[in-house]
């Protein structure tokens with residue numbers, strides 16, 4: 001199968017490092033021009049952009065902003081309109097979660113998770129999708145963790161916010177399908193990109209819970225993203241696709 005993203009302008013959020021970095025490199029490898037978004041990881045973002053430029057003949061533009069703030073998202077769009085002439089596809093990979101029991105939260109601590117994991121999606125869609133609708137072509141892929149589908153007592157707020165984003169994208173898919181815009185969610189199991197907040201012993205213990213007996217690697221999840229951005233996925237919308245080593249099996 002030829003995943004051809006040549007000439008497509010793809011915005012990947014939270015792409016300085018970790019999984020987002022892997023997605024940006026993989027999409028550039030298929031010929032996409034990359035709008036590489038970051039918030040605080042400026043040096044890592046510049047490094048990733050340079051890596052892409054050295055390896056592939058595509059355009060790469062760095063954009064910075066807080067996705068929880070609509071004014072930042074608007075600024076990102078203005079900048080990308082000017083520099084890339086618009087965005088064809090978005091992978092919203094940015095996320096913010098805190099691992100603790102609900103009763104350890106102070107009320108002022110949960111808002112940021114909802115602001116990034118739920119309102120961030122609305123901010124991106126409201127700002128970028130009208131142009132996709134006008135052009136009658138566009139793809140929006142939102143990243144969540146399986147906790148958004150199964151619940152997780154340690155990720156209780158981000159899981160709830162992301163469950164909301166799943167429902168939002170299904171409803172949206174119903175509205176924008178007539179304009180040939182596809183909206184899908186990709187749900188990950190634990191992906192070890194080298195800087196998870198677990199020690200080796202804990203990671204080994206978690207890996208044993210997976211039917212495939214290992215945690216995910218960044219390369220395990222980039223393929224589905226490339227596929228969903230490609231023309232091969234033109235008839236797939238409103239779906240939630242788990243890439244999770246079999247950890248949860250939802251009907």
Ligand SMILES: NC(=O)c1ccc[n+]([C@@H]2O[C@H](COP(=O)([O-])OP(=O)(O)OC[C@H]3O[C@@H](n4cnc5c(N)ncnc54)[C@H](OP(=O)(O)O)[C@@H]3O)[C@@H](O)[C@H]2O)c1
Nearest residue numbers: 014018019038039040041066067093094095145188190191
């Ligand atoms: N790693 C896993 O095992 C796993 C499992 C399930 C789901 N996921 C999801 O997969 C995605 C990538 O995971 P990851 O572990 O590579 O990275 P991550 O550390 O969870 O987050 C990715 C990026 O989100 C950005 N971000 C946070 N708050 C933001 C805000 N207000 N506005 C804009 N950007 C913001 C940060 O960018 P800066 O660094 O530039 O500030 C961060 O690097 C995340 O959405 C994560 O929740 C990961």
